[in-house]
Amino acid sequence: MSAESLRILLRGGRVMDPARRLDLTGDVLLVGGRIAYAGPPLDPREAEADQIFDATGLVIAPGFIDLHCHLREPGQEAKETIATGTRAAARGGFTTVCAMANTSPPIDCRPLLEYVQQTARREGVVRVFSLAAVTRGLAGQELTEMAELAAAGAIAFSDDGVPIASSRIMRAALAYSRLCGRPIMPHCDDPELLAGGTMNEGPVAACLGLKGIPAAGEEAMVARDLALAALTGGRLHIAHVSTAGAVDLIRRAKARGVAVTAEATPHHLALTDAWVAGHRWEGHGQPYDTSTKVNPPLRSEADRQALLAGLRDGTIDAIATDHAPHTLVDKLCPYDEAAFGISGLETALGTLLRLVEHGELTLDLVIEKLTIGPARVFGLPYGTLQPGQAADVVVFDPQTTWVVDPTRFASKGRNTPLAGQRLRGRVEATFVGGRLVHQTEEFAARQTRALVTR
């Protein structure tokens, strides 16, 4: 039987599709790579399934969409490749990832964009969209050929990793981006306030003697970019919002009608700067553990609470991982010298379900911000179980606990402060276009004999 006509039935799970306000116990039927049905239990004979999985106790949701990850290819294949990064995505329940342009060389022209697209088609196991750089060489001086890049499939534009220091260039980028209708996605920080900083500025940094990165730097740049978006009519998507002040600025800009969306990462939603000093949920970490070094830095508890509030009230549209894999050598050094970044694709769901367990977020909201929320930000035709849509589906067990062991990651990046921590919620299976790209042994054992053979 060809994959095109394969009929897969996921039975008796908790079907959650925030795009359609669906949350019930029922079935999802995938036919020929598309969603055929998602709703109350089907008569199994009617489903005429070739494969049936018993999803009792599991959540069936649209595959997750990550607006922000670093796949490092081309150029930094020791950190990650499209092959390993997309496998990590599949294990994390992500069916679509958007790859950042700060590769080596950066994705600033059409041939490089096509290289990523072709490599992803050949080696990726989930859908990959590439961003393109805002400026040539990420140098912050000349715009890339944005119209051509957008026509070739660049999903958005970002110099992520480096803030765009020049207000003149940022204004031009936002204005020019109206030609192609794709958003500009800035990494907001003031380069002078950021310079030399390694963690959040505050009492923990004061205790550790590390140079702080003040929240005010992010907030000043968010304020500038919101003003420039209003001035130009360009679309702005603010990457990895991390401070209370930035949430407040975005909330007020949205109320004024500025075309802005925003994302927050699981680590900024769940962790604080105390983790740099060794705080952990369970046990104690080492102070100066470089796996906690990330940009923007892990912030204060007040910032974390503001991000959660922003997620709940819609100020923040999406949860994005900012998956930033690094090699051991990049991180096995003094804190000041270590690379910024957390490998996040494989721990995102478990981190977020901890917030659900502690009553800080609802499961429905988490799924919304991983599916239809990000789909809308970049205008992607995914993120829902609406019949007719591509069969991008995640099945996860919201109860199973597991201990994070980075040596077992599919990602090459083992840089996570969550090593050794117990997370609740494990991805059991991931389908992309109806194709099973990841499953646990437990899920494989849930396959039951098809009732009707055709």
Add this chain to the structure above:
Amino acid sequence: MVGRKDVLDLNDFTAAEIEQVLRTADAMREILTRPIKRVPALRGKTVVNLFFEPSTRTRVSFELAAKALSADVVNISASGSSVEKGESLVDTVRTLQALGADVVVMRHSQSGAPYLVAQQVQASVINAGDGWHAHPTQALLDLYTVREHFGRIAGLRVVIVGDILHSRVARSNVWGFTRLGAHVVLCGPPTLLPPLDGHTDGYGLPPVAVCTDLEAALEGADVVMALRLQRERQQAGLLPSLREYIARYQITAERLRRTAPHAIVMHPGPLNEGVEIAPDVARSDRSVIEQQVTNGVAVRMALLYLLTGASDER
């Protein structure tokens, strides 16, 4: 100190452990007054002084301490950063371990570097100053000097003046003095004070008073500690001029009238006489700056002994 492998900062020292170091330093000071200043406690042990930052007094102090205990001492000064040398810090220290170092005394320009090293080697690591973070042996010798003078630490008012933000001496002294029950006041211009308020989940400095007005800070002080002012702070735009800093924050005889009459003046060195401290104050009978240096050897002997020499008897 029993069971302790490393001395990285005083934040994880109990009051009893600090007292143990100070008591042991008393015994070590007696050794240093003998005609032959040498005991065999660390014979056969190797102490490596690994200094990634220039230092004279701390390195010499450790060297004399180790030699007085009959240890073999190797001095390595890696001027410039390990990155410039092309060898990583971890590689350097693993090599020293393979060469048989029992104790690595380490100074590094980056906060936290000794923590990385301590995780990578079985040798004991003593932090001889890391970035802006900590200088625990300086704090211990300061505690020793104050205790020697007053007979106690608890209840004293200790005012630390100057560039608190960038000072590892200030941070370690905050831990040490508060742990033994002193009241600590940090005083300096706003651009050189760290942010101390806010939620930390218990990972911040212990509570201290912070103030920008030196005259007010000095009221009733028992101990006044001036910190070295690096001239690069002015270049970085944190101070308008040295002149204005001196006018507001120099420890002068005039200002010391506000302290308790018996107050002592300390300085971790090296001094910028005429900047953070007036020359006549540095040389006055209130100054214990030279005792600090002398006591440094005894305190470092005590630490070396407690970390390695005593371990054979456990």
